[in-house]
Amino acid sequence: MRSISLRAEAATAENVAPFGTLMGPTAPAPVIRSPFYGDRVALRKPGRFVADDTLEFTVATLERRPLRVVWMERHFLHTQSxxxxxxxxxxMVLAPPGDGELPVLEEARALIFDGSAGLMLHLGTWHEFPLALVDATSLIIAIRRDTARDLQHVQGNEARGPDLDKKDIAARLGVTISVDL
Structure with a gap:
């Protein structure tokens, strides 16, 4: 088994851009003022959320696990956030969207989100489920309702459905990704 080691780096609007949009109060987007609240409310729309079906918000509480990636997945029908x-x-370990059946691991990055901002993925961005750096890390995940059902369509050590393509990169490519902080 071959191992690829990624050096984790702080997430910025620039290094997130190939994979999605940084979502937070400092995201580079024009400020929109409410005609009702004047300068008391600053609205920004850093990205456009896409979903073809009902959206759900899930709260995930994460415990630390080894900083190692075996699976990567992508979504075709919504911009998971x-x-x-x-x-x-x-x-987050991310690889850019592409037309191939597998992520291009040479383009993968490990990005640390400091807790002040989140991430909205582009359609098709390859990613591993978020990894906690401290125990009891909670995230709200915006996800298409049917994606949970897609995860139940397990074939071997992978899952596939209309929105989800989850691949075992260790088995398919003989590669694991480890992350150095």
Whole structure:
């Protein structure tokens, strides 16, 4: 088994851009003022959420696990999003969307979100489920309702459905990804 080691780096609007949109109060987007609240409310729309079906918000509480990636998945029908609760940092391993059946691991990055902002993925962005850097890290996940059902369509050590393509990169490519902080 071959191992690829990624050095984790702080998430910024620039290094998140190939994979999605940084979602937070400092996201680079024009400020929109409410005609009702004047300068008391600043609205920003850093990205456009896409979903073809009912959206659900799931609260996931994560415990630390080894900083190792075996699976990567992508979504075709919604721009899955992750929003931290409680200001705790989390790590995402991401690879850009592509036409191939597998992620291009040479383009993968490990990004640390400091707990002040979240991430809205582009359609098709390959990712591992968020990794906690401290125990009891909670995230709100915006996800298409049917995606949970897609996870039940397990074939071997993978899952596939209309929205989900979850691959065992260790088995398919003989590669695991480890992350150095």
């Amino acid at each position: 992750f929003f931290p609760l409680g200001g705790r940092p989390f790590l």
